[in-house]
Amino acid sequence: MIVAFSVSPLGVGEDVGEYVADAVRVVRESGLPNRTDAMFTSIEGEWDEVMDVVKRAVAAVEARAGRVSLVLKADIRPGVTDGLTSKVETVERYLTEGGNPRT
Secondary structure, three states: OEEEEEEEEEOOOOOOHHHHHHHHHHHHHOOOOEEEOOOOEEEEOOHHHHHHHHHHHHHHHHOOOOEEEEEEEEEOOOOOOOHHHHHHHHHHHHHHHOOOOOO
16 A cells, blocks of 8 residues: 655644654654655555554654644555555656557
8 A cells, every 4th residue: 555644743833844854754764665755755565554654653743743734645455566666657658658548
């Protein structure tokens, strides 16, 4: 499964980068495949291990902020591995080749 999530502290002002870094650090230390962009961090693995990392990332922010916002989206597809990379590679291939991929 792939989970894309965003965790942000509430009530701490506009500069939240340091708090978000605490959450991303938890994800990176997990050893699971992951990617962070301007809006979300995506992580790939089995249900229990991914949700455990999300929970710990939220806890890392919660330790410094009394209120936390979590946005989460999941792609639950048993048997698929390396989806974090392969999904993007597929889109890039279609962009490079051009045309309609269904023809």
